[in-house]
Amino acid sequence: MPGLFSKVSEFLKSPQGRKYTDQAKRYASDPKNRAKAQEMFKRFGGGGKKQP
Numbered sequence: 001m002p003g004l005f006s007k008v009s010e011f012l013k014s015p016q017g018r019k020y021t022d023q024a025k026r027y028a029s030d031p032k033n034r035a036k037a038q039e040m041f042k043r044f045g046g047g048g049k050k051q052p
Contacts, residue, residue: 002010011017027033 012021028037
């Protein structure tokens, strides 16, 4: 039974996966979108407090 990563890799090689990959690259290359994404990562991703 294929694992999650092999399924994801298989999807990314498909025509639909390539379409979404190209779309994500175009979105990420826009400076405004990149700034929005970085702000979201700061707010939700790496800014959490770690408990001992």
